[in-house]
Each structure stands twice: as C-alpha cells, then as structure tokens.
Amino acid sequence: MTTRQWHEPHSIRDPVTGLVQRDAFVGKITEALERTKRDDTALALLVFNLDNFSDVNDRVGQPAGDSLLAAVAERLKGSLRPNDTIARFVADEFGILLEGMTYAGAAEVAERIGASLNMPFDVLGREIFIGGSIGLCVDYAGEQTSEEILSNADVALYTAKTGGKGRAEIYEPGMHGAVIARLQLEAELRHAVENQELILNYQPLIDLESGKVVALEALVRWTHADRGPVSPAEFVPMAENADLMKIIGRFVIEEVCRQAERLAAAYPGRPPLDLTINLSFKQLFDPDFPEEAARILRGSGVQPQRLVFEISEEVLMKDTETATTALEELKAVGVKLAIDDFGTGYSSLIYLQRFPIDAIKIDKQFIDGGLAGRLQDSSLARLIVELGKSLGLRIIAEGVERIDHLNEVKAMEFDAAQGYFFAKPLSSDEVMQFLAKGYDEGGA
Known part of the structure; x- marks a missing residue:
C-alpha cells in the first residue's frame, strides 16, 4: 500500500510489498498533475531501483529477495510524509510521488532515501547491504503528462546508474541526448x-x-x-x-x-x-x-x-x-x-x-x-x-x-x-x- 490510505481493490497492490502497482500509480500521477495545474503548485516524481538486486536473488534465493523488497518498502515509508505515494513497478524498481514538492525538497528526500538504503538489512537472519540509484523529475503547474514525467524520471535514473552505484540525478532536458549517446x-x-x-x-x-x-x-x-x-x-x-x-x-x-x-x-x-x-x-x-x-x-x-x-x-x-x-x-x-x-x-x-x-x-x-x-x-x-x-x-x-x-x-x-x-x-x-x-x- 502507500503511506496514503487508499480504498482500492486488493488487485492493484503488489503482493510482495503491499505497495500500489504501476498502472494504479500512473493514475495517481495523472490526478496529481491535474491538481498541480489547477493550484499552480509543483510535484516531484522519484523512480529508483536497487543496486545488484538480481544478484541477491541468485545468492540467497527468491524468498529472501522478496523479504528484502518488503523491508525496503517499510524503510521507504519511514523516509516519507504520510500523504506521499509509493509504488512498486516491476522487480526491484519503485516510484514515489511527492505533491507540493520543489527541486530542493525532492533532492532532500532523495538524499534521505539513499542514506536509509545504505544501512544494512536483516533478511532472514542474514545481513545484506543493497543501496539504490534514484532518478528525479519535478513538474510545475502540470506542464507534463504522467507518461512524460515518468519517462523523464527514467532518463534521470539511467543517468544515475551509468554514473555509478548509489547515485541520484535530477532530470535535465539535455539528458535525453546524453542517454542516446550513452546507449x-x-x-x-x-x-x-x-x-x-x-x-x-x-x-x-x-x-x-x-x-x-x-x-x-x-x-x-x-x-x-x-x-x-x-x-x-x-x-x-x-x-x-x-x-x-x-x-x-x-x-x-x-x-x-x-x-x-x-x-x-x-x-x-x-x-x-x-x-x-x-x-x-x-x-x-x-x-x-x-x-x-x-x-x-x-x-x-x-x-x-x-x-x-x-x-x-x-x-x-x-x-x-x-x-x-x-x-x-x-x-x-x-x-x-x-x-x-x-x-x-x-x-x-x-x-x-x-x-x-x-x-x-x-x-x-x-x-x-x-x-x-x-x-x-x-x-x-x-x-x-x-x-x-x-x-x-x-x-x-x-x-x-x-x-x-x-x-x-x-x-x-x-x-x-x-x-x-x-x-x-x-x-x-x-x-x-x-x-x-x-x-x-x-x-x-
């Protein structure tokens, strides 16, 4: 589930973490963008994935991997406000919607999340260090669609990952060309x-x-x-x-x-x-x-x-x-x-x-x-x-x-x-x- 109490069917939630799944999350972004445009405010979208998560699954098995994902979800909730929305997309990729949030505030949240993920996780009696890479995009007054802001945050995430593990990057328009060149x-x-x-x-x-x-x-x-x-x-x-x-x-x-x-x-x-x-x-x-x-x-x-x-x-x-x-x-x-x-x-x-x-x-x-x-x-x-x-x-x-x-x-x-x-x-x-x-x- 999210830190906000949604009254929605169980099927839209991820069974491993209890977080909202991607399709429902996109709907929440669309609604938030409409509010942002109406109220002339800002929102931020963070997407991130865990560093080397597939190797954790290979080393300790899927049950431990699922336990780690659930622990990550709980730790994320502790880094956010009660009305922020968290979702699990696929595998080890997550999204966070922060309404009423500017660049400076979103950067602080990203830093807080990064620090929390760098602390060891106790997974089925085993201490595991994981970390994560974060991409961040901010919208002012609903200038972007939900798919555009997701795409831009993904570009920032790719930029962060190619720069090394455990990094966070804020989206800039020039990143698209850089990503194409890097690909x-x-x-x-x-x-x-x-x-x-x-x-x-x-x-x-x-x-x-x-x-x-x-x-x-x-x-x-x-x-x-x-x-x-x-x-x-x-x-x-x-x-x-x-x-x-x-x-x-x-x-x-x-x-x-x-x-x-x-x-x-x-x-x-x-x-x-x-x-x-x-x-x-x-x-x-x-x-x-x-x-x-x-x-x-x-x-x-x-x-x-x-x-x-x-x-x-x-x-x-x-x-x-x-x-x-x-x-x-x-x-x-x-x-x-x-x-x-x-x-x-x-x-x-x-x-x-x-x-x-x-x-x-x-x-x-x-x-x-x-x-x-x-x-x-x-x-x-x-x-x-x-x-x-x-x-x-x-x-x-x-x-x-x-x-x-x-x-x-x-x-x-x-x-x-x-x-x-x-x-x-x-x-x-x-x-x-x-x-x-x-x-x-x-x-x-």
Missing part, C-alpha cells in the same frame, strides 16, 4: 567485447624492502575507434549494467595467463611474478566462477598461486556471509586473495580475520589528496597496518606518486606499493621493456 556507446562496447577489442595494461607492484617488481596488476583498457581511449570509470560501470562483465572477466583471466607464459619465457631464471586481477561484484558472487577460473588455469598451465584476485572492500561488505563462502571456494582453487581499496569503512576491520585473504591494499585516499604528510599520524592507517601484519597479511599501498609518498609508506612499514612514482599502467610490450631495463634488480 550508442554501450552498443559499441558490446561490439568491442564480442570482437575482443579490449586490451590489458599492467601496473608494477614493488616490494619496498628489495625494490624489486613482485607483481603486475592487470587493468582493462578500451580504445574507441573515434573517441580514442575511454576511461574505465566510464565503461566498466556500463559493462556491469549491460551484463558484459562475465565475458570481460573470462577474457582478462585468459589474457593474464598468456602474459604469465610470456614472462616465464622471457625470464626463465627468475622467480615468477604474481599477476593480480580485479573481480567485480557479479564475478565474486557467481557460483560458477571458481570452476571457470580453475578450468582456465588448468588449460594454461599457469600455477594457481601466481594469480591474485582483488575484491574491493565495498563488494565484500555487501553480504559478508556469502562473500566469505565465495572467497573460500576461490581459495580452494589455489589462487591468492586480496582486499582492494581497504580502509573506506571501519566495519570491515572485524572481518579481516574471517576472510581467507593473503593481502590488503590500503585505499589511495590515504596517500593522495594531500594526506601523505599526515599518513603516519593516521590512527586508522596505523591500525590497519598493525592488524594486518598480526594476521600475517601482506600490506600494500596504492597511489604512491611522489618521493614523500614513498618515504611515508616505508616509515609505516608497508610491505609493497604501486603508483605512478614507479610506473604508469604499461602495455604488454612496455612491461617487457620495463623489466628488461633492470628495474627488477632493485632500487626503489
């Missing part, structure tokens, strides 16, 4: 993936005691035929939204294994380098992924312990119970595991001992942005380093770009570091040239 780019990305036009760059990771290169982090790159290089910050979220990450993930592992073979042939007498790969949310929680990784490794002949899978702290904290199981299954394959971008939340510290990991990479916010001079005084950074070392974990600093950064992380007794101070991401051929110059002999 075109998404189609071209799909073509690039299917035709193997993506490449990998590698950034060296340096052992701070010996100064030697001990690992290479694989980074996906896409050079568009007309636009040139496309930022990973733009195309990786696009790939996730388009369900392309499974294909890309398979390509990355296969290509990394080929790179390992090239390195072994070029440097037969030296200890093999580790090669690290970033795993997405969908990869980590895909029940078939461990076997797929094992199959690729068997086919390549690369020893599993040479591969390091990095998972961001944010991804792990979405569902710690399922994440622990997924990590254990990957560990059984024989690969190493690392938490990437660590330090963004205190809550994850208590899970360090529980997760079967080998290393943690400290979030680069502790290195760049002028924080380097205060790193040694950072109680959080010190706690992470000390706790990690007490658990036998390797502690790695990201974002080392200057000599003072390097001196700070050495003083804090980090084990290894990476960043532009040592090398930018390099092509496969550039990696060979970099190593051939003798950097692997030490000197950091």
Whole structure:
C-alpha cells in the first residue's frame, strides 16, 4: 500500500510489498498533475531501483529477495510524509510521488532515501547491504503528462546508474541526448567485447624492502575507434549494467595467463611474478566462477598461486556471509586473495580475520589528496597496518606518486606499493621493456 490510505481493490497492490502497482500509480500521477495545474503548485516524481538486486536473488534465493523488497518498502515509508505515494513497478524498481514538492525538497528526500538504503538489512537472519540509484523529475503547474514525467524520471535514473552505484540525478532536458549517446556507446562496447577489442595494461607492484617488481596488476583498457581511449570509470560501470562483465572477466583471466607464459619465457631464471586481477561484484558472487577460473588455469598451465584476485572492500561488505563462502571456494582453487581499496569503512576491520585473504591494499585516499604528510599520524592507517601484519597479511599501498609518498609508506612499514612514482599502467610490450631495463634488480 502507500503511506496514503487508499480504498482500492486488493488487485492493484503488489503482493510482495503491499505497495500500489504501476498502472494504479500512473493514475495517481495523472490526478496529481491535474491538481498541480489547477493550484499552480509543483510535484516531484522519484523512480529508483536497487543496486545488484538480481544478484541477491541468485545468492540467497527468491524468498529472501522478496523479504528484502518488503523491508525496503517499510524503510521507504519511514523516509516519507504520510500523504506521499509509493509504488512498486516491476522487480526491484519503485516510484514515489511527492505533491507540493520543489527541486530542493525532492533532492532532500532523495538524499534521505539513499542514506536509509545504505544501512544494512536483516533478511532472514542474514545481513545484506543493497543501496539504490534514484532518478528525479519535478513538474510545475502540470506542464507534463504522467507518461512524460515518468519517462523523464527514467532518463534521470539511467543517468544515475551509468554514473555509478548509489547515485541520484535530477532530470535535465539535455539528458535525453546524453542517454542516446550513452546507449550508442554501450552498443559499441558490446561490439568491442564480442570482437575482443579490449586490451590489458599492467601496473608494477614493488616490494619496498628489495625494490624489486613482485607483481603486475592487470587493468582493462578500451580504445574507441573515434573517441580514442575511454576511461574505465566510464565503461566498466556500463559493462556491469549491460551484463558484459562475465565475458570481460573470462577474457582478462585468459589474457593474464598468456602474459604469465610470456614472462616465464622471457625470464626463465627468475622467480615468477604474481599477476593480480580485479573481480567485480557479479564475478565474486557467481557460483560458477571458481570452476571457470580453475578450468582456465588448468588449460594454461599457469600455477594457481601466481594469480591474485582483488575484491574491493565495498563488494565484500555487501553480504559478508556469502562473500566469505565465495572467497573460500576461490581459495580452494589455489589462487591468492586480496582486499582492494581497504580502509573506506571501519566495519570491515572485524572481518579481516574471517576472510581467507593473503593481502590488503590500503585505499589511495590515504596517500593522495594531500594526506601523505599526515599518513603516519593516521590512527586508522596505523591500525590497519598493525592488524594486518598480526594476521600475517601482506600490506600494500596504492597511489604512491611522489618521493614523500614513498618515504611515508616505508616509515609505516608497508610491505609493497604501486603508483605512478614507479610506473604508469604499461602495455604488454612496455612491461617487457620495463623489466628488461633492470628495474627488477632493485632500487626503489
């Protein structure tokens, strides 16, 4: 149902959440627009969907997914006024009608909803983090039809989702052109993936005691035929939204294994380098992924312990119970595991001992942005380093770009570091040239 008490047939309500369904909601928008036009007032429409909800269903089953949707509906009611209208459209998409609401007020509501969704949900005894993306459109004096304002809010939602998870966007007329351009780019990305036009760059990771290169982090790159290089910050979220990450993930592992073979042939007498790969949310929680990784490794002949899978702290904290199981299954394959971008939340510290990991990479916010001079005084950074070392974990600093950064992380007794101070991401051929110059002999 909605926060407003409607006297309507049960059939117009969603059976899972009790909220009004889409068709009835459209009727309510039409009525509200007529009142807005008559009274020369404003209304706002919010549409949003939950981030990665389909993966929750896959991990914990539909009953838990339905319980989560019902819990989301209850939490939404707590963020709204008694006369606001809430609806469930399809799957994990919701709509909220706010009468008498301007841009500023609607933006505050969106922020309040976003904050409430970022808090963990207790679903059948399991703690789940979900979050959501929000699109917002405001109408003054009934200028739009119900379908127009819904369409515009959907455009804002799409814009929010393509900008990353957990975002809110207010509709602007120019968004239509941007959405069309982005859909075109998404189609071209799909073509690039299917035709193997993506490449990998590698950034060296340096052992701070010996100064030697001990690992290479694989980074996906896409050079568009007309636009040139496309930022990973733009195309990786696009790939996730388009369900392309499974294909890309398979390509990355296969290509990394080929790179390992090239390195072994070029440097037969030296200890093999580790090669690290970033795993997405969908990869980590895909029940078939461990076997797929094992199959690729068997086919390549690369020893599993040479591969390091990095998972961001944010991804792990979405569902710690399922994440622990997924990590254990990957560990059984024989690969190493690392938490990437660590330090963004205190809550994850208590899970360090529980997760079967080998290393943690400290979030680069502790290195760049002028924080380097205060790193040694950072109680959080010190706690992470000390706790990690007490658990036998390797502690790695990201974002080392200057000599003072390097001196700070050495003083804090980090084990290894990476960043532009040592090398930018390099092509496969550039990696060979970099190593051939003798950097692997030490000197950091």
